[in-house]
Amino acid sequence: MTAYLEPTQASGRGFFMRGISGPVVMLNLLRYREVADYSASPELGPPAPISGEEAYRLYMEHTLPHLERSGGKLLFFGRGGAFLIGPANERWDAAMLVEQSSTEAFMAFTSDQAYLAGIGHRTAALEDSRLLPLEPWSRIALRR
Template sequence: MEKQEQKTYLEPTQESGRELFTRGIAGSVVMLNLLKFRKIADYSAAPQLAPDHPISGEAAYQRYMAHTMPFLEASGGEVMFFGKGGPFLIGPEHEKWDAAMLVRQSSLGAFMAFASDAECMAGIGHRVAALEDSRLLPLVEPEA
């Protein structure tokens, strides 16, 4: 059996963004983040953010979070949970995630304002350097 190259997911596509908006989400949205860190952060896409010495992907992600948190909080968002991951109990054996995070935003509009803030995005290079792969799943509470 030929080994297939595994596709990675680091950014939303135009199609996935459009689909998110067509869902008509009213009220708060919680983003489930699954994160797989690089062993060594790759700052080739953002050399201006690179530290003086090599750091781990996890350390680069911590830099991203430190940069991003003031913008997240100013937009009304909050990190509800951040924890270390590992292999699934139920799920594909080959998938292992280093960390999982739940981020709540008051609305989809607030999330988009946060995600498109130019000052906030100035630190996105830390995220790109940090991650080998990721998943982002918008969650909404069911209507009563």
């Protein structure tokens, strides 16, 4: 099974090619590891093993001040479960919506060194993830 934890060059290029102007909302789907894996960032690891969910909580505690300073905001963060419509064998433990004022603000946030100092908690926490950039409709035509 392929895990998706970081964007690829192609997906990053595609994100910029969309030409989103104005706010962008990131839909995050998160699948936690049973036990967090701090092998890539041992300096961040707690003294005793913790769950992936607990490691993600540490990531969020670190990240929220940086997100807010960048002009972003957490719109929603909630526990997942079984799909109402979707594959029965697919599991997402949590979903999150994060808004940034622009793609440029999002990129500045994700490249900020102070933010990146805690990214190891995210890597330790997640078994798999999805990130879908969403843009608001500028006009919606409703027909009767």
